[in-house]
Amino acid sequence: MSDHHHHHDHDHEHDDRPGPHGAPLTDVQLRVRALESLLVDKGLVDPKTLDELIDTYETKVGPRNGARVVAKAWVDPAFKQRLLADSTSAIAELGYIGRQGEDMVVLENTPKVHNMVVCTLCSCYPWPVLGLPPVWYKSGPYRARAVIDPRGVLREFGVDLPDDVEVRVWDSTAELRYLVLPQRPPGTDAMSEAELADLVTRDAMIGVAQVKRPR
């Protein structure tokens, strides 16, 4: 895992390591380094364990997992039935288990019901199928507005639902973790499961987007 190839395409991303760019370290960077040293010196954490944890969530776990679950549900009616009846076990069939996904609930979108997921109190999110949440999901505006103005939030994401579609917002206030099963787009009958998985986005599985038909 390398940090030496950061993209400098937006202004809030910086390499924290002093180097050719020569930027001084910020207070939080210094503080985190010092805290890590302290905990390592006390034998409470192993730096290699930290690297392993970072690598797991940066490269191994992510929304491609959830996309495979969705695509399988679209092509395999028996799997879909199991997925809706006992989401945790059905998702475990694909090997996606563990922390922050111990008790899963899959919510099926239909032409009449649109589900979207939030955690107003913190950042609860189904890690084994979606990875770590994006910044917007953890930030004030989404957490504040998803429950009081879900249609306004959806419009900002480009989803304009007709009035006769019911919006259900799921606030993850306990240890259940929610995954939205988006509607399969029309015109995809000939596509393979793997091709379908490539259409499924993270945002569609949070419920702030719909899966678009391929061009």
Place this chain on the structure above:
Amino acid sequence: MNGIHDLGGMHGLGPVDAEPNEPVFHHEWERRVFALTMAAGFLGRWNIDMGRYAREQMPPAEYLATTYYDHWLFGLERLLVDKGLVTARELATMRAQGPGALKALSPADVPRALRNRRAARMDDELAAPRFKAGNRVRTKNLNPTTHTRLPRYARDKVGAIDRDHGVFIFADAHAATGEKVPQHCYSVRFEAAELWGPDGGRRDAVYVDCFEPYLEPADDASRNGPRR
């Protein structure tokens, strides 16, 4: 606690700012805070509900002015001292005064540590359910200074039990004492109009996962005070 973390329904925080092709982490220090928090959590001195409560205690102005992993750092430092893994002096000086009381999780044990199948769920026989799907319930008007998972916007509101998720560790007690009190956890459906009045969407609803102690029957005559 009625903290700044309880954001549901607030106005004025601006539009949702979604970043295209967002990386998992934006800074190296975020990676380290994430991993330090996880690794320290695996030492077992605190549970996830204590972790959430620690972050909730960040002063409100600071909470809003900082980013997510700043909240994690605040919570981690607080827990390390409160739970006796680091002394206040060690944190102030960032210098170890002696070895830690517990042994670090080894890199080889990471996959096993992450693979847990059962974190908060308890055996269903440990508690009989008071409610079932379809029952109308009212959330209690609770305002503890301690940790709770009943958001302010959903207090003293009438909803319907959508489903019984089964028996889970009651977060409020777990944060306060570490005791694993078994309680049924229900998904409760609240119509948007019940939560927000005429400003709520006519066809919309919010589902909130509620532990049984948050709920009473909607027509419970023993409830204190009249319904407005």
